[in-house]
Amino acid sequence: MPADLTAQIRDKYYHVDVDPFTKSKRLFFDNSGGSFRLKDASEAFRNVDDLPNCGGHGGAASDYLDSLRTQACKDISTMFNAEGGCIATSMTASIIVFDVSEAIIANVPGTNVVTTELEHPSAFDGCAVPAEKYGKELRVAKTNPRTGTIDPMDVVKLVDKDTCLLSVIMTSNITGAVLDIETIAREARKIKPDLFIICDSVQHTPHGLTDMKAWGLDCVNFAPYKFGGARGLGVGWLSDRVMNLPHRKLIREKQSNWEMGGCAPGMYAMLSAIFNYVCWIGEHFTDSQDRRTLYVEGMNRIMLHERALLYRLLHGSDEVKGLLDIEGVNVAVEMPDLTQRDLIVPIVFDKLTCEQASRAYEKAGVVVHERTDASLYSARQVNSINQHGIVRISPLHCHTYEDIDEFLKITAEIAK
Incomplete structure (x- = not known):
């Protein structure tokens, strides 16, 4: 999405950059567990x-x-x-x-x-x-x-x-x-x-x-x-x-x-x-007044932005390695076609358990979550991909390339 629209989108959510309890800067990449709250909705x-x-x-x-x-x-x-x-x-x-x-x-x-x-x-x-x-x-x-x-x-x-x-x-x-x-x-x-x-x-x-x-x-x-x-x-x-x-x-x-x-x-x-929020995004790209048309346009823009973020997570850039190239980190499943993926990446570490990795992220100012077979909510699913657990990475469309790059730098340090 255009940078100016992304800035407006970020402003529509609470607590995007700062933890409301510690008042410290952080990356919240656990939106699959519960997303940022829209100010208008709250x-x-x-x-x-x-x-x-x-x-x-x-x-x-x-x-x-x-x-x-x-x-x-x-x-x-x-x-x-x-x-x-x-x-x-x-x-x-x-x-x-x-x-x-x-x-x-x-x-x-x-x-x-x-x-x-x-x-x-x-x-x-x-x-x-x-x-x-x-x-x-x-x-x-x-x-x-x-x-x-x-x-x-x-x-x-x-x-x-x-x-x-x-x-x-x-x-x-x-x-x-x-x-x-x-x-x-x-x-x-x-x-x-x-x-x-x-x-x-x-x-x-x-x-x-x-x-x-x-x-x-x-x-x-x-x-x-x-x-x-x-x-x-x-x-x-x-x-x-x-x-x-x-x-x-x-x-x-x-x-x-x-x-x-x-x-x-x-x-x-x-x-x-x-x-209405999704329709508002759609209004930036179409003149239609039809609510379904606006919603579809808004969701398509969300999908495209999140797909770009997913590509950046996996492949990085000239400045920072992606998850597929960071030594000591493995993406738990192959993702050859990103059109068949939502913005979730399951990863595992060579030297850390999933629980240890999640705590290391927390210390570095990143919120993620481990999904393991110790939990009834994830045991069957993680076992079905031949894992005992994964660290789930789930940003949102209000995030930016800069957020992704910061996460990748932190991941590289944790994996050492």
Whole structure:
């Protein structure tokens, strides 16, 4: 992105350069664990959360709160390019994918469920637990340990006419691999045209586009706290046929409601602020007033900037070596095609454990995180690439080449 726009983008986030507790300068490269917070999103939430009113109770303030939910649902549908169905919110995105998976496995005829080794535990266990409960076989597509991704046909070959659910992650939060969801969905439906397909998009949504119309998925979810928003909210879009499955709800509640109660109204204001931010980026590159067009343009600019940062991380420059050339450091998976990667790089060190490396980065003013098989949240995924652990590097589009170069210099010192 142009330097002047990057400067404006950085100013829209809190705590980009300075640790708010130590007041010292630092690089925050742990955005996969929770991203920088957008000032507009945080302020939108706080401003609404101060109101004592309740939506649906009548009056100007109550009507305003109702309008926030209406707008947020419209923005989320536009974000995913989805029509029909319903928007569901919960405390976490994990709850949504877990509940949707069980509703499908419990109510849709079939003898097996297909998923992958790269899934987040909420999606993997969301398949495994109800599959065991309802006596259905769990089929798991294996990761290619060399590339950290999964070939589409390695997923599709597990699908047959008796598969009731296919659950596939969009981007691995360990390897950064972006799976070819469009091809997987298309080829799987050649085998079973009415197959239910859901996708965990928590890691991908802040970094790339999702298209429900083109892909024909039945559910997609994301977590605003990885997209400049607050913790305590997960969001999902459900297709009409998922929406109409039996699910946990109040007896007299309408079928389209998958929420027990509702989230804080300020969360809806926050969601629209995130959507507006991406559209604001898009406005710098197109004169269109169409919200989907603006969002697509904004996300494309984010993707291109992050891809440039990823290339710099891997290959460096004339002034500084990249991760592929620093002695004592190894990128845990091969990345020949950066169009199939989000901005995550898993690395290991010759002389340090992952935990030791993370602490060394911390002392040097860099925040990263180790993902190891000591954690239930990463054991299966790191083992699937033949590792016991990796140090996960995850910058954001507000970072610059200068940030990357500083990180690479620090990495070279740590690796000595």
